[in-house]
Amino acid sequence: MTDQELKEFILRHETDSTAELMLHRDRWPSIDMQVAVRCIQGRAKARNKLPLWYAEPGLLYPQSLSLEQCSSQSTALYKQRFVREGDRAADLTGGLGVDTWSLAHAAASVDYFERSEELCACARHNFHILGRDNITVHTSEISREMLQGIPSGSYSLIYLDPARRNKGGGRVYSLKDCEPDITVLRHELLRIAPRILLKASPMADISVLLSQLPEASEVHILSSDNECKEVLILMLRNNSLPAEEIPIVAAELQSGDNSGEGTEEFHFTLREEREAATDMAAPSEINGFLFEPSPALLKSGAFKLPSVRFGLKKISASTHFYIGHAPVELFPGKFRRILEVLPFHKAAIRDFRKKYPACSVTARNFPMTSEELRRRLGTSESDTFRVLATTASDNSRVLIVSAAMPHVSRRISC
Known part of the structure; x- marks a missing residue:
């Protein structure tokens, strides 16, 4: 089997069932089917993870764990x-x-x-x-x-x-x-x-x-x-x-x-985070825009600094979402327009599904998981609306309903 034969076979059969290829490998006696199947499976994983590698069909892929x-x-x-x-x-x-x-x-x-x-x-x-x-x-x-x-x-x-x-x-x-x-x-x-x-x-x-x-x-x-x-x-x-x-x-x-x-970078030191003083939003101040940090920012432990640098207020000390009255393009994460804030009680839950039959559900600093809350609300999945169930600064439970903003391509550093 030459490299060219292997490459041509992979390109010709990369959408075929690899199980079927192995089952009928006798049809292609010149092809090392185990190698070919591994490459086809590897390319399927590389398509999104390694697009520059996927663009080269002549590459070899060993065991799947390494990929x-x-x-x-x-x-x-x-x-x-x-x-x-x-x-x-x-x-x-x-x-x-x-x-x-x-x-x-x-x-x-x-x-x-x-x-x-x-x-x-x-x-x-x-x-x-x-x-x-x-x-x-x-x-x-x-x-x-x-x-x-x-x-x-x-x-x-x-x-x-x-x-x-x-x-x-x-x-x-x-x-x-x-x-x-x-x-x-x-x-x-x-x-x-x-x-x-x-x-x-x-x-x-x-x-x-x-x-x-x-x-x-x-x-x-x-x-x-x-x-x-x-x-x-x-x-x-x-x-x-x-x-x-x-x-x-x-x-x-x-x-x-x-x-x-x-595309979004946030630079800081642990000393800056320790010394930062942040304002908490009163329940009545939860309006305007809801800001969610990127996973990298959350992992970094910079919980107070984003509110200081971008003029935002935290929902509560243990809820790492922020409230602002205008979009902040430099914010390292996502922001959505707040539509309404509902108290978490039976009446709100009863009427929620009628108004928002489909929405994304997230529970943070809340006594229920996201999946438990979804079942309780009875909604189906959709990105059009999002409900954040959380605990406000006065320890009340609230449902913050928001809508997505138009996507803007950003490359920022702060």
């Missing part, structure tokens, strides 16, 4: 901002190679390390097809002994995305439970390179990460498609910034964006 765990195109491209001109970089946890490929666009050279021979073979093939000939592939497992064999200063930037699954296949979130354990290897890594870029679990606690990594100098939290995707930590060899002074960037990325830039 599920790899960075998306937008988060991979974002990492290019950490690369300086002339950098010699190393990706010590290569995997499918998406981050390596992205770093290689900006770095002079990148060394890709991966312990799986299958992944290395696929990566070597794919890097060549993608025109990234400044990448060298190494089949190697990262360990203290392996790192000790690398001369000091061999690289200017090292990137790691430690495996976040235990031996039983379960997910782990603590750095100490990931493999490799960077809390143990960080001194050895910083001997080899003055800058370390670490990808941590989006579930990890930011304050815990900073306490475990005293060399941390920046934190970047990335979200897209209404979900927090990645937490990135830049470590510097001789960093002396206290945790409260470390710059934190909450960036909302546009899926499929080839620039790698955040």
